[in-house]
Amino acid sequence: MKIHFIGIGGIGISGLAKYMRFSGHEVSGSDMKATHITQRLMDRGITVFIGHDAANIPQGCDLVIHSAIIRQTNVEVVEAKDRGITVLHRRDALNRILKEKKVYAVCGAHGKSTTTAILASIMSGSAIIGAESKDFGSNVRYDGSTDVMLFEADESDGSFLNSNPFCAMVTNAEPEHMEHYHHNIEEFHDAYRRFVEMAPLRVINAEDPFMATLTCDAIRLYPSQDIHNITYILIDDEPYTRFTLKNMGEFEVWGFGEHIAMDAALAILAAVQTMSVAAIRANLLHFKGIKKRFEVIFKGSDRVIIDDYAHHPTEIKATMQSLQTYATLKKFDKIVAIWQPHKYSRTIDNLEAFVSCFEGIDELVILPVWRAGEEPVAIDFAGEFGRYNLILADKIHRNGDVIDIIKDDTVLTTYTKDVIVGFAAGDLTYQLRGTK
Numbered sequence: 151m152k153i154h155f156i157g158i159g160g161i162g163i164s165g166l167a168k169y170m171r172f173s174g175h176e177v178s179g180s181d182m183k184a185t186h187i188t189q190r191l192m193d194r195g196i197t198v199f200i201g202h203d204a205a206n207i208p209q210g211c212d213l214v215i216h217s218a219i220i221r222q223t224n225v226e227v228v229e230a231k232d233r234g235i236t237v238l239h240r241r242d243a244l245n246r247i248l249k250e251k252k253v254y255a256v257c258g259a260h261g262k263s264t265t266t267a268i269l270a271s272i273m274s275g276s277a278i279i280g281a282e283s284k285d286f287g288s289n290v291r292y293d294g295s296t297d298v299m300l301f302e303a304d305e306s307d308g309s310f311l312n313s314n315p316f317c318a319m320v321t322n323a324e325p326e327h328m329e330h331y332h333h334n335i336e337e338f339h340d341a342y343r344r345f346v347e348m349a350p351l352r353v354i355n356a357e358d359p360f361m362a363t364l365t366c367d368a369i370r371l372y373p374s375q376d377i378h379n380i381t382y383i384l385i386d387d388e389p390y391t392r393f394t395l396k397n398m399g400e401f402e403v404w405g406f407g408e409h410i411a412m413d414a415a416l417a418i419l420a421a422v423q424t425m426s427v428a429a430i431r432a433n434l435l436h437f438k439g440i441k442k443r444f445e446v447i448f449k450g451s452d453r454v455i456i457d458d459y460a461h462h463p464t465e466i467k468a469t470m471q472s473l474q475t476y477a478t479l480k481k482f483d484k485i486v487a488i489w490q491p492h493k494y495s496r497t498i499d500n501l502e503a504f505v506s507c508f509e510g511i512d513e514l515v516i517l518p519v520w521r522a523g524e525e526p527v528a529i530d531f532a533g534e535f536g537r538y539n540l541i542l543a544d545k546i547h548r549n550g551d552v553i554d555i556i557k558d559d560t561v562l563t564t565y566t567k568d569v570i571v572g573f574a575a576g577d578l579t580y581q582l583r584g585t586k
Contacts, residue, residue, distance in 0.1 A: 152210050155179035156226050157217030158198060159188045162304065163240050165278040165289045166215065166247060171196055172292035180206045180226060190288075204229035211235050215243045218307050219523065241309030248314045251276075251299040254420060255313040257345060258321030258355075259305070260465050261413045263440055265321055266302040268403065269417040271437035272430050275300050281459070284438040303345070306330060310345050317420055318349035321413065323360040324464060329495070353420045355412065369419050373412045382406050382475050387449065388438075389476055395419075398427050404439050406472035442579055444472055448551050453567040454480070455553065457582050461492035461575040463503035473571060474510055482568045484512040488546060488553070488582075490574035491519045494527040505534055512568075514538040515555055517545065520576025546572075548584030 155167045158179025164187050171177040171194055178197040181188055188198045199206040204225050207214065214230040214237045221227070230237050238246075254273070256266040263281040270277035270291060275298030277283075277291040303310035306327040323342045331338040339360050346352050347366055354361045356370035378394040392402050393411040395418060403414040414434065421430050439445065448455040456473070460466045466489075473485050487508060491497040497504065497519060508514055516531050531542060541562060547554040553565045572582045 151212040152176045152178075152208055153213045153215065154207055154211050154226070154230070155215050155217075156202065156224060157181060157220045158191060158196075159183070159185050160217045160219075161187065161289060162280050163215070163217045164191060165280070166240065166243065167191060167196060168194060168288070168290040169247070169276065169278055169292060172290070173294075176208075178206070178208055202226050207233070207235070213238065213243075215240060241304075241307050241312050244309055244312040245314070248299060248301065248312075250297065251314065252297045252316045253299045253301050253314050254317040254319065255301050255303040255310060255315035255345075255349070256319040256321070256416075257303040257305050257310045257342075259324040259326040260462065260468070261321035261409060262302050264405075264410070264443060265319065265413040265416055266300055267440045268414050268434070268437050269319075269420060270300045272417055272421045272433045273300060273425065274298065278302065279440070280304070281443065282441040284440060285436050305341065305345075308341055311341060311348070313345075315345065315349035317351040317353060317423075318346045319352075319416055319420055320346060320354045320358070320361055321416060322355055322358045324358070326462065328499075351420075351423065353416055355416065369423075371412070371415055371419060373408070373415070377408075377411050377415055380408060380411055382479065384479050389444070389472070398422070399431070401431055401434055403434055404437050405444060406475045407468055408471075409468045410472075444469060447583060450551060453551075453565075454482075454569055455551075455582060456569065456571040457579050458571055458573055459575055459579075460573050462496070463500050463507040466504075466573055467507040469571070469573070470507065470510055473569060477569050480569075484568040485510070486513045486515070486565055486568065486570045487511045488515040488517065488555075488570070488572045488574075488578065490517040490572070490576050490578040491529075492575040493522045494519055494524045494529070497529060498527065501529070501534060505537075508535075508538060511538060513541070515541045515543055515546070517543055517574075517578065520574065520578075522576070546578070546581045548582060553582075 153175050159181030180199040184200050192198050207229050256262045266279045267283040271285045275296050276293045277300040279289045280302045282289045303313040352368035354368050376396050380393045383390050389406040391410050394400050395415050442459040445457045447457050458469050460469045543555045543557045545556050555562045572578045
């Protein structure tokens with residue numbers, strides 16, 4: 151088939167595009183700007199147009215798939231429909247792409263990318279992840295020898311219900327993206343219930359408040375009871391967590407934190423249904439983290455710069471615990487957090503939790519809200535976060551291997567040592583790397 155993807159630069163839809171290219175289809179796509187994701191797509195033989203234009207739809211196109219943010223008024227959507235081409239939202243396309251697969255579908259408000267990537271390091275099969283696994287250097291792995299698919303399922307738009315789960319895995323069901331569920335907690339919980347009940351095999355975090363209410367057959371992980379002897383070590387300056395899981399012995403996984411041990415434990419409990427514990431233990435060491443999750447992008451004797459995708463208070467709090475462990479083991483004196491809030495709605499809905507999740511930080515820099523298409527709303531960051539050693543800035547600049555904090559085109563301060571971490575799902579990742 152000839153398949154065209156609108157919004158192909160998004161991490162989720164780029165994964166589908168790569169997978170369909172690996173599967174033998176002719177793939178093209180468009181996005182509003184060039185990024186490292188669009189470049190990687192082109193490196194794999196995919197034609198990518200920068201900017202949306204009716205002429206981007208190729209002749210003989212069989213199917214158009216668009217990302218969640220693309221509207222029906224988009225010129226390429228309109229052109230495809232005028233030409234009688236089938237146009238599908240990404241979530242609806244999943245029915246076609248995954249319908250013949252044995253899908254291990256991982257969902258949850260937090261930890262789903264990490265858990266899916268760990269599972270992909272342990273098990274063979276194709277994989278589509280909402281982040282780049284450092285194990286295989288991509289968000290997609292193609293294995294044409296098996297129908298097993300290790301898939302990060304997305305609850306934000308309800309698309310996890312179209313993932314055809316053979317094994318439904320849930321890290322947690324904390325309310326998030328409630329606008330899709332009309333701010334109705336019953337509707338939100340019902341979607342999770344339906345997702346779990348669709349699968350013949352279920353692996354869940356049974357200490358999540360909602361997951362604990364489910365009565366269906368499932369492999370249940372009780373982290374506080376089933377995970378023991380957690381210790382943190384550095385191996386070649388890389389963070390690792392050691393833990394004992396139930397009666398299966400000791401495991402070692404890249405990363406710091408109880409949340410890392412829990413993500414790994416869920417992956418182990420799914421994999422052990424078809425694999426030996428010894429093979430799982432060995433394969434788990436292949437996991438080296440995922441991009442933009444506690445990613446050390448500069449490492450020196452007196453400082454490190456870390457990029458982290460955390461953009462929800464629960465995620466930031468978990469990463470803060472990992473940072474404190476890392477700083478202690480590395481004997482750094484101070485942790486500086488640079489936070490680019492993601493979306494006005496998320497920031498306002500979780501403001502109290504955001505204020506508390508930075509506890510333990512030595513200095514906090516807050517950048518302007520990454521709008522993600524939302525209209526601006528006034529938020530009193532100076533007042534709400536006044537308890538911290540706070541700097542309100544416009545942007546940062548990577549100056550060699552140090553970080554300048556800039557307000558009104560003036561450098562307010564420069565960070566030259568200790569732990570410097572950026573929390574964001576916006577463009578802060580590029581600012582930290584000095585590429586924007």
